[in-house]
Amino acid sequence: MQKRKVGVIDLVTKAPTRSMWARIMFPNFASIMPQVVSSWCEQDGHDVNLVVYTGFEDLADELPTGTDVIFITAFSHAAQLAYALSALLRSKGAVTVLGGPHARAYPEDAVKYFDYVLGFTDQEIIRSVLSDCSQHRPIGQHLAAAQQPQSLPGVRERWKFIKQTLDKAPLVKAVPMLGSLGCPYTCSFCVDSAVPYQPLEFDVLRDDLRFLRTKFKRPVISWHDPNFGVRFDDYLGLIEEAGPPGSMAFVAESSLSLLPEERLKRLRRAGFKAMLPGVESWFDLGDKSKTGSQVGMNKVRQVADHMNLIMRYIPYVQTNFVLGLDADEGPEPFECTKAFVDSAPAAYPAYCQLSAFGQAAPLNLEHQRAGRILPFPFHFLNTQSAMNVRPKNYNWVQFYRHMIDLTRHTFSPRALANRVRASGTLTVAGLNFLRGATAQGRGRAAYYSELCDRLETDRQFRAFFEQETNEVPRFFLDRMKNELGDLYEWLPRGAIHHDPNAYLASHQAGPPPIAVTPQPALA
Secondary structure (H helix, E strand, O other): OOOOEEEEEEEOOOOOOOOHHHHHHHHHHOOHHHHHHHHHHHHOOOEEEEEEEOOOOOHHHHOOOOOOEEEEEOOHHHHHHHHHHHHHHHHOOOEEEEEOHHHHHOHHHHOOOOOEEEOOOOHHHHHHHHHHOOOOOOOOEEEOOOOOOOOOOOHHHHHHHHHHHHOOOOOOOEEEEOOEEOOOOOOOOOOOOOOOOEEOOHHHHHHHHHHHOOOOOOOEEEEOOOOOOOOHHHHHHHHHHHOOOOOOEEEEEEEHHHOOHHHHHHHHHHOEEEEEEEEEOOOOOHHHHOOOOOOHHHHHHHHHHHHHHHOOOOOEEEEEEEEOOOOOOOOHHHHHHHHHHHHOOOOEEEEEEOOOOOOOOOHHHHHHHOOOEOOOOHHHOOOOOOOOEOOOOOOHHHHHHHHHHHHHHHOOHHHHHHHHHHOOOHHHHHHHHHHHHOOOOHHHHHHHHHHHHHHHHOHHHHHHHOOOOOOOOHHHHHHHHHHHHHHHHHOOOOOOOOOOOHHHHHHHHOOOOOOOOOOHHHO
8 A cells, every 4th residue: 555644633622712621621632533543544654643633723833734635533513623624635635534423423414525434433444545545526435334443552552642632731631541332321312322332452451551550650541431331340350450559540431320339439449530420311311320210309319319429439520411302391300400409519510402413313313303403503513502403392492591590500609619618629629610610611601691682582593493494693603703713714615504304314215325345455
């Protein structure tokens, strides 16, 4: 295969930022797959330049130059930035490739703006791209492996690229690791619900942990598993074998059903400092929270007690909620959440609005069949800036009035003070205050208030939300233009808009011929 000059761009964020939270944390949110792709390319003898965009770099100066092919990884909220970058890089002669969550969720849109769009990606898919490395325009090729890769380059192999990213982090430096792919739960709104659970190689994970102990006095490891600890004894066993108790610190996302007290004791001994359990709903998904048929305030009391138990052993806990689910009706889901905030004050509540990301989750087909998907520009699809699924049991003003009330309650001076007082350490107290007192917390109440005011006073704004028109309100277009800056001018014609029902159309038409296997010579 011809030696290529390869660029890899990891879009951690969608626009420039100067927030203190972003400065401290965004370098720690870098994705693993851009590092994996970079490692695979180097293993095959190509020259690689990895760029991680956290919002503080001058992206125009950071872009790889003189490259043959550039891989871009993006979540959907960074899709418009990715589209603009692709147009700019194509103008300089580069072949462009899109991977990551947006490529999996919206391949039928992304192929208009990239030469290749990748679904499940393994090393053979990357080799087939680099072997061909040709322009595919106006419609790019959609390539996908049959399943997630069976193995990935570990931390030792990716270290060059990990260190490059962590050098941008001023305080917290968390090394990203993966112990498994997919999830055993089947939450219909979740992007991992249709991906079979698959543990990765324990020997590699154990070796990586030992390797990190040679690089840091006390390494911090952030597990990127959708649900860490499904095979609890196996994972804790390899952690305990890799180093003495407390020699490493860990962050992980898990479900409450996996966190009884005897496991919490073992997690504390191993060095777990932060957990992100999902509550999701007070009226559904009892299996994940181990609450069975309990709903409403009964579930609140049970979950709050469990959270307070967790925080006896784990200093930092973030609880994840999805608001606007079809099981929600009236003020009760929001009142339940407020009661939880008061009953478990040290737990940081993270609120997501129900969102449908194209092909990413099975439930999206039902929403599209029901005609409930709004064509918001991708730039706002981060589960917080816009809700692109029309609520089943609320009108828009009702929903946002409840969101405003909940957000103000959660991040009121009283709630912030309670959260800080209940925090177990000064570090946790500082993080809780920083998140709650800035745009991460209180700032959202002001944003939701503006949306609600416009829904009540701006007829064209309301018409878009009520699906009477597909014309995106000027409020959102101006905001996107301002945030993208000079790169806004590079957005291709039509790149602001997309078909919100493209998944349904492709599903009704039958499976498209997009799954590609590598050529025999490359296998």
